[in-house]
Amino acid sequence: MIEAHQFVEAARERGFDWYAGVPCSYLTPFINYVLQEPSLRYVSVANEGDAVALIAGVALSGATGLSHRRGIAMMQNSGLGNAVSPLTSLTWTFRLPQLLIVTWRGQPGVADEPQHALMGPITPAILEKMEIPWELFPTEPDAIVPALDRSIAHMDKTGRPYALVMQKGSVASYPLKSSMAVVSTNKTTSCVFSKWRGLEPIFRPSQYQALQKVIEKTPTTSTVVFASTGFCGRVLYAIDDRPNQLYMVGSMGCVVPLALGFALARPDLRVVILDGDGAALMRMGAFATVGAYGLSNIQHLLLDNGVHNSTGGQATVSPHLSFAGVATACGYASSLETDDIEEIDTWLSSVPSAGPRFACLLTRIAMPKNLPRPSMTPVDVKTRLMRHIAVTGAN
Incomplete structure (x- = not known):
């Protein structure tokens, strides 16, 4: 098990400063940590496909010159169905790279809810069919940097996503201040x-x-x-x-x-x-x-x-x-x-x-x-x- 800050800070050092996603209990420590870091951005979206598309837009914005800006789309594996369209006809087609963190609910051999009984076993195959290389999310501190470096090497070479599949208990809990739980806005809306x-x-x-x-x-x-x-x-x-x-x-x-x-x-x-x-x-x-x-x-x-x-x-x-x-x-x-x-x-x-x-x-x-x-x-x-x-x- 790792701490949220160990992964997020290592990712930040490598240019990952944008996050978008739909919550999963496995992802809670990440989301809570990013929400409370002013220099990082987390966008809560309506569905997993929107998260992929939003991070694709961040990548398109560029960091310097023609380099893609780096971002992370996070989702439960059940949301891969919502994300298939942008992963196959947006990021793949336009070569807009991003790191995916996909939780592995229903992993074979791990007891889970009945709605994950099919998606769990087929999650790796879905990623592979979409030509998205994947590996297990790091659970030891010294495995974080090599995993990030492998993902970056693939994204820079191909312009396409790379996935880390997160098993239950990979990240220790991280509390969220109650004031950070709601998206704030100061906009005035006209009729x-x-x-x-x-x-x-x-x-x-x-x-x-x-x-x-x-x-x-x-x-x-x-x-x-x-x-x-x-x-x-x-x-x-x-x-x-x-x-x-x-x-x-x-x-x-x-x-x-x-x-x-x-x-x-x-x-x-x-x-x-x-x-x-x-x-x-x-x-x-x-x-x-x-x-x-x-x-x-x-x-x-x-x-x-x-x-x-x-x-x-x-x-x-x-x-x-x-x-x-x-x-x-x-x-x-x-x-x-x-x-x-x-x-x-x-x-x-x-x-x-x-x-x-x-x-x-x-x-x-x-x-x-x-x-x-x-x-x-x-x-x-x-x-x-x-x-x-x-x-x-x-x-």
């Missing part, structure tokens, strides 16, 4: 602000028109734009392929936690998140995380056409809810819901508020013809962006 022209759906602005506005209002010298998977990124690319843009592929719904991780690590840069109704519905818990932790450098723009456009136009349930209402309830500093593209133009130019800002634009359904896909690979898009922010942004 939902709606401006409607009452347009029939066929007369609403198009996604293309909205993204033209985004490009006009997001200078490359100070802004990074994250585009959700599907047509959103492809339309943005077709209008103008710029070095400050990242086009998501796969990992549906993960653009928000990815961009949040980046924005928290790079408060010197304005971050514009381009979201869609289908993607937002898939991981709506990320709204709450942005509301709790997000800074004034975040603008979250959701283009709502009421369908899954890139898969044939199947309807979503977005007409039955208010995304701006959700954002307001989740703690965004301001929320706008409109079918007027000029309101979005004004919103994009608005002065930053005390926290993250949200806007939802109702758009018409449009099936673009001959829409190109980015000619660059995802890794090349990532590398170009990292090179760009290393030059234009203050690290």
